[in-house]
Amino acid sequence: MILTITITLQSGLYAKKDYKATIEVDEDTLLDDLHDIIQNVIRFDNENMFEFYLANSAWGVNKTRFDDENEEIFERTIGSFFPLPKHKKLFYFYDWTHDWLFRVTKERKKPFEPVPAHKYPRIVEQKGKRPLQYGHSEY
Numbered sequence: 268m269i270l271t272i273t274i275t276l277q278s279g280l281y282a283k284k285d286y287k288a289t290i291e292v293d294e295d296t297l298l299d300d301l302h303d304i305i306q307n308v309i310r311f312d313n314e315n316m317f318e319f320y321l322a323n324s325a326w327g328v329n330k331t332r333f334d335d336e337n338e339e340i341f342e343r344t345i346g347s348f349f350p351l352p353k354h355k356k357l358f359y360f361y362d363w364t365h366d367w368l369f370r371v372t373k374e375r376k377k378p379f380e381p382v383p384a385h386k387y388p389r390i391v392e393q394k395g396k397r398p399l400q401y402g403h404s405e406y
Contacts, residue, residue: 296302315362
């Protein structure tokens, strides 16, 4: 089944404007692969560490982390998170130096069978301007 998710920029060293992208992905997409998908959508260089985490708020102290240390990114699928536990939000954190933080939400649209004419993952909509990873476009 295909899920419709949105990644919304929360913060980052060079975050200047609002940005969000709505993407259709297979619900069986592993977090490690979702990381690559997000990197392609936002056009970052994919050369830094990352993690996904569940928390009540973006900078909350009590987090459940999913990263390469606990190997959860290689085992957990995006579909396994929804519905989210009560009061919890899913975040994607990239590059500890530049602190890029995105919230990952599932759209209300129900999961659906893949459309044969479409290639997944696919960008459905983008709003705002993509952030520049290093504050300029030379990379």
